[in-house]
Amino acid sequence: MKTVQKTNKTSFREKGSKFIGYLFPAISISQFEQKFDGIKSKYPDATHHCYGWRINSHNIEEFAQDDGEPNGTAGRPILNQLKSYNIVNCGCIVVRYYGGTKLGKSGLIQAYGYSARLCLDKAKLLTLIPTRNFRITYPYHCQSQIDQLKNSFDLKEIKAQYLEEVSLDIACRTEEAEQLWKKLTKLTHQNIKAAKIGNGFVTLPSKE
Incomplete structure (x- = not known):
């Protein structure tokens, strides 16, 4: 298993929509929620604040949130990236500003997964x-x-x-x-x- 100790931020645009990704350490749900509240207050006018988290190295718990996007098109792709990198005790939030062009379900899955992957590729991963x-x-x-x-x-x-x-x-x-x-x-x-x-x-x- 791996984890991170510092917050990493990335962003990119897809068909006018802007995606801002945050990857950060979180060893408890309350710690994740505190970080989430801070990021949401930083982007109060964003269209969506989607996320995935994995915590508890001894008995992994995980959760994904689509925040209004079609079911399974946002939080799940984020969480799947965390799982593919075998990351734990961290969360990833992707903020989206809608740009006027619909991406479709497959486009959303790709965009949210790509945003999470950008953060993971940028992060300094630590082995547990x-x-x-x-x-x-x-x-x-x-x-x-x-x-x-x-x-x-x-x-x-x-x-x-x-x-x-x-x-x-x-x-x-x-x-x-x-x-x-x-x-x-x-x-x-x-x-x-x-x-x-x-x-x-x-x-x-x-x-x-």
Whole structure:
């Protein structure tokens, strides 16, 4: 799976109609709706504000909205582009200003899909890597052992607290998690404590 972290905007014209596309990160429906309200208020006189979104990396939810265009000719083509790029935790809104010439159903499907694809092609896509997350608590003098683990397993730090001891939340690639856990359990005699704190994802630049 892939995602985006920045908003991308594109536009083009087709037979007089202007299509303005926005692709942006959204990890919840409320976050999408907030972005949608902002874009709709920016183009209050537009003929249509159509969109598609996909959220929740663990159990993908998706939705498409035609906003007055013929059923299946706007929101669905946008959503299909998001699916074809295997994108999640983002939304795409396409604003249309009608130019006086009807495009027909096939023309609308092509135009809305093309607008979404323009945004996706412009965006910097990030690959989502599934992880298992751990909390490690340890004395300051054990930092060198923890640094060795971080380097050996390519761990990503999520959160750190430095009090009487260090409390470190880290993410480990799922395929390496069991091996890391075995290493951590062998360090308990050094007063290094570890706990499993669930699953997650980290992002890496896409090579595609």
